[in-house]
Amino acid sequence: MDISITLGFRAMEDGLGKPIGVLTTSAGKPVEVRETVTLNTDFFNNQFFWDLQTASEHERIPERSVHARGTGAFGYFEVTNDVSKYTKADVFNGIGKRTPVVVRFSYLVQNRGGLDIVRETGALTAKFYTNEGNLDFLALSLPVFLYNSPHLFSPAAHAFKRNPKTHIVDSTARLDAVTLTPEILHQILWLLSDFGIFYGYRKMNAFPIHAYEIVNKHGDSYYVRFNFMTEQGLELLTDRAAMAFRAYDPDYATRELYDAIAAGNYPSWRLDMDIIPKSHIPKLNYNPFDMSALWRNGTYHTVTIGRLVLDRNPENNFKDVEQMAFNPGNLVPGIPGPVDDAFKVRRFSYRDAQTHRLGINHNKIERNHPKYRKTYNRDGLPPVLDNMKDAPNYYQNSFNGPVPYVDVAKPKEMASLKFKQSIDLGESSYFYNTFVNTEGKRNRMALNIANIAVNAIEETQKKALELLYLVDRDLGSRVAAALPIAEAQKLLGFPKLVLVEENPRTYDLAPMCQ
Structure with missing residues (x-):
């Protein structure tokens, strides 16, 4: 494999690379070679050293709370x-x-x-x-989301992340969240089916x-x-x-x-x-x-x-x-x-x-940055670009600021949703009977669920099984039967299992949106 592809660096004709200029500090001062080592160096006068030190301490920004990787x-x-x-x-x-x-x-x-x-x-x-x-x-x-109710974002995000005490993934918390908010079960079943990886x-x-x-x-x-x-x-x-x-x-x-x-x-x-x-x-x-x-x-x-x-x-x-x-x-x-x-x-x-x-x-x-942008917003932490130069910083004004346009095709009626949210298991049942429709798919899903449930406390396992039986009796029965298998695998340890070489499973695109 081409090393330029694997490493991601720009390829050079001689295969080794060439200098692209003289090294400088962040303020643009050329760096003398003896400033690149700390032996016999006056640290407080070595701006190149402090560039490296302070940049390392401040180079991280907050990680995304979800979708970080x-x-x-x-x-x-x-x-x-x-x-x-x-x-x-x-x-x-x-x-x-x-x-x-x-x-x-x-x-x-x-x-x-x-x-x-x-x-x-x-x-x-x-x-x-x-x-x-x-x-x-x-x-x-996946073509469905966990929930409709906005207030569930924080509880769901926290339940599926790490336990605040042990800092490990907590199967009890995950199953507990699902059993207490059944509307999120539909996407969980998609995730635990063949569509999950x-x-x-x-x-x-x-x-x-x-x-x-x-x-x-x-x-x-x-x-x-x-x-x-x-x-x-x-x-x-x-x-x-x-x-x-x-x-x-x-x-x-x-x-x-x-x-x-x-x-x-x-x-x-x-x-x-x-x-x-x-x-x-x-x-x-x-x-x-x-x-x-x-x-x-x-x-x-x-x-x-x-x-x-x-x-x-x-x-x-x-x-x-x-x-x-x-x-x-x-x-x-x-x-x-x-x-x-x-x-x-x-x-x-x-x-x-x-x-x-x-x-x-x-x-x-x-x-x-969009292709075109004109606003009345100013200042704040950089970047500020041209900060809209000398245009007024308030709207409306009598001078030279940007003005809004008129959209003649904009809908004249505002849509209003009025419906009672029904938290039932119909969607989960529909998914199981429509998409998880073979013995192999159902057995794999049951074992995937059991592998999570086996790490939860017994009371939470029972609640999860009750919920799965309500989705479909066949699903509940298969998960109950898979729990002893998952327990045996847990005792043996997955890393000790012989991994069978498998080809990726190719699926028809059409059913994903049906």
Whole structure:
């Protein structure tokens, strides 16, 4: 393998590299060679030494509270189909139009130093640098989300992270959270099925989860679910195969994406949207705004918008990836966005998180800066760029500040959701009987659940089994039968088991959105 691909450094003609200039301090003073060692050095006068020392102490920024482990790449989105009937968004109109895009891939729960190829929800987060502002899509590897109620974010995030006392992953806490909030069970079953471990980022589908309102130039509204469908083919792994990959290469997904792009094997995703006209919404016998449920077959139709292609790796991971800031509230004209309560909360919470992590001017950082930006906001921690120079810092004014525009196609009615949230197990039962539909799939899911339950206290195990029996008697029975097997494996120790070589499981793309 080409060392330039493996290491990520810029290749040099002689294979060794050449100096790129004279070394300086952060203030630009050339560094004399004797200042690069501390022998017989006056530390307080050695500015190069203090540059190194203080930079090391301040080089970290707050880690993301979720999706901390990840990587990224650059590319473009190309429109391949005419969707002007549904949306006036400039980014999606004009066959052949290309829009620059940056994408970050990640795992949901782990910290920044975690592992790849694990049973965990993945993410594809894309920022489109459109002519009408940045458009951010935050998409997950599973087509349903944990919950609808915004207040569940913090409890769910904490229950699935590390125990505050032992600082280890706590199966009792995880099962306890599921049994006390059954609405999150649907996504958990997806995660514990064959869909739970994707074979690297390139072979992962991704779903922005919410039902988005979109508007055409006449002001007609539609509700859509966007889907990024991998053109490499969806491939999934069993626990044993994933364990073998982690033992061989704990950074497999990150390395495989980087090496593929560096070798010119550019990964791509087809962007589809499932569509329901706004006038059809009252006629549905289910809640289409429920993020924890699938849309029902026969109630929507699917159209393709275009292709997302990644063709360039980051030059510097911190500058290009770690400083990326995404907000689902970053939308563009023609895509007013979701109307559910969870999305309304996310509009604020993501902004707040990025302000904490990167500062109030996070959208002035190079990777987050839109093509065009004029505001009345000033000052704060750098970067401030030109700080809007001498333009007034208040609106309205009689001088030379920016002014708003009039969107004649903006919907004149504000959508209002009025429904009673039904916390039942219908969606979980539907998933089990529709997608987990073979003996092999059901046995693997049962053992995956048992491997978690076996580490929980007995009382929590019983509650979990009761819940699973309510989903489907067959599921409960299989998990109960798998518990002794999981207990035996626990006593033996997974590392001592013989790992059977397995090929990734390739799945048809179509059923993922049905």
